[in-house]
Amino acid sequence: MAGAYNVTELVITGLFQGAEVQRACFVLFLPVYLATLLGNGLIVLTVSVSQSLRSPMYFFLGYLSLVEICYSSTVVPKFIADLLAKVKTISFQGCLAQIFFFHFFGVAEILLLTVMAYDRYVAICKPLHYMSMMSRQLCRLLVAGSWLGGFLHSLIQILITIPLPFCGPNVIDHYFCDLHPLFKLACTDTFMVGIIMFVNSGLFSVCSFLTLLCSYIIILLSLRNHSAEGRRKALSTCAAHITVVVLFFGPAIFLYLRPASTFTADKLVAVFYTVITPMLNPIIYTLRNVEVKIAMGKLWGKTVNFRVK
Numbered sequence: 001m002a003g004a005y006n007v008t009e010l011v012i013t014g015l016f017q018g019a020e021v022q023r024a025c026f027v028l029f030l031p032v033y034l035a036t037l038l039g040n041g042l043i044v045l046t047v048s049v050s051q052s053l054r055s056p057m058y059f060f061l062g063y064l065s066l067v068e069i070c071y072s073s074t075v076v077p078k079f080i081a082d083l084l085a086k087v088k089t090i091s092f093q094g095c096l097a098q099i100f101f102f103h104f105f106g107v108a109e110i111l112l113l114t115v116m117a118y119d120r121y122v123a124i125c126k127p128l129h130y131m132s133m134m135s136r137q138l139c140r141l142l143v144a145g146s147w148l149g150g151f152l153h154s155l156i157q158i159l160i161t162i163p164l165p166f167c168g169p170n171v172i173d174h175y176f177c178d179l180h181p182l183f184k185l186a187c188t189d190t191f192m193v194g195i196i197m198f199v200n201s202g203l204f205s206v207c208s209f210l211t212l213l214c215s216y217i218i219i220l221l222s223l224r225n226h227s228a229e230g231r232r233k234a235l236s237t238c239a240a241h242i243t244v245v246v247l248f249f250g251p252a253i254f255l256y257l258r259p260a261s262t263f264t265a266d267k268l269v270a271v272f273y274t275v276i277t278p279m280l281n282p283i284i285y286t287l288r289n290v291e292v293k294i295a296m297g298k299l300w301g302k303t304v305n306f307r308v309k
Contacts, residue, residue: 006165006166006167006168007092007166007167007168007170007185008091008092009089009090009091009092009170010089010090010091010092010095010170010171010172010177010185011087011088011089011170011171011172012082012088012089012090012171012172012174012175012176012177013088013171013172013173013174013175014082014083014088014175015079015083015175015267015268015271022083022084023083023084025083026080026083026084029076029079029080029083029275030080032275032276032279033072033076033077033080033275033279035279036068036069036072036076036275036278036279036282037069037072037073039065039279039281039282039283039286040065040066040068040069040278040281040282041065041069042282042296043061043062043065043282043285043286043292044062044065044066044069045299046292046295046296046299047059047061047062047065047295048062049299050295050298050299052291052294052295053291053292053295056119056134056136056139057116057119057120057123058291058292059136059139059143060112060115060116060119060139060142060143061116061285061292063112063143063146064109064112064113064116064281065281065282067105067108067109067112068109068278068281068282069278070101070105071102071105071106071108071109071274071278072274072275072278072279074098074101074102074105075098075102075176075274075275076274076275078090078098078176079175079176079274079275082175090177092166094177095172095177095182096158096161096162096177098176098177099154099157099158099161099177099178099179099182100154100155100157100158101154102176102177102178103150103153103154103157103201104150104151104153104154105150106150106252107149107150107153107154107204108146108147108149108150109150109248110204110205110208110248110249111145111146111149111150111208112143112146113208113212113241113244113245113248114208114211114212115142115143115145115146116241117211117212117215117216117241117245118142118215119134120215120216120219120234120238120241121215121218121219122134124219124222124223124226124234124238125218125219125222153200153201153204156196156200157179157197157200157201160193160196160197161179161182161183161193164183164186164188164190164193165186165187165188166185166186166187167187168185168187169185170185171185172185174267174270175267175270175271176270176274178270179197179201183197205249205252208249209245209249212245212249216238216242219234219238223235236289240284240285240289243284244277244280244281244284244285247273247277247280247281248273248277251269251270251272251273251277252273
């Protein structure tokens with residue numbers, strides 16, 4: 001374990017090398033991150049205070065938006081700050097902490113999306129038993145299970161990384177600390193460690209994605225027995241969730257189910273799911289959900305009236 005700390009500081013190459021390009025990225029990504037905080041924070045606030053959004057679906061949506069804020073904040077603030085730095089560095093302990101929380105919140109989001117698919121299944125396929133099956137206590141347990149699953153997954157990632165000897169070089173070819181680029185710096189064969197990471201990350205994502213896919217196949221088949229209006233309402237709520245699932249799982253599966261590489265394309269894909277997707281999720285949910293838009297309008301109206309008074 002002591003060998004892991006022969007390298008005490010890591011140099012991050014970043015997304016692009018040119019100073020002008022990095023300044024342009026700073027101008028682009030700073031508003032995106034602020035929009036992520038504002039959009040997801042607004043959903044968390046709206047779900048928390050609105051009496052019309054008390055169903056389990058919005059309970060999970062509020063926690064999903066909270067996870068999005070945390071997930072994006074593990075990577076994006078330092079990434080944006082590094083765009084203006086000539087030399088981008090991070091301590092080895094800081095690198096491990098970033099990996100831990102990045103995977104923690106990432107897997108918590110995966111499990112929350114799976115829970116939300118189950119919630120839609122119960123609401124559409126068993127509507128008469130929905131409120132009894134999706135009790136507030138069960139909802140809290142499912143959210144707690146999502147956090148616990150993310151913690152255990154991330155703990156495994158860190159436990160397989162800490163014993164590795166890192167004796168140089170100390171340059172990470174990425175814009176944040178992740179397992180693939182960090183393993184390349186280890187002074188030992190990381191084949192078996194890579195297999196463990198593949199099973200823990202890649203196969204976990206695929207299995208979760210297949211579970212979500214099967215649940216929506218069952219939902220779509222059950223909709224054949226609904227009226228046209230019932231199908232329209234059900235598909236409207238499911239469409240937003242399916243879109244978020246595809247946007248999140250697509251890039252993650254692409255990166256974690258293939259050999260590590262140093263292609264710039266890989267970094268751009270990572271930018272998509274660490275920077276862009278967390279900003280898009282609140283937009284997707286609010287644009288396709290009338291109840292959320294009405295609740296936000298009421299909240300905005302109360303805020304304006306309070307300021308006027």
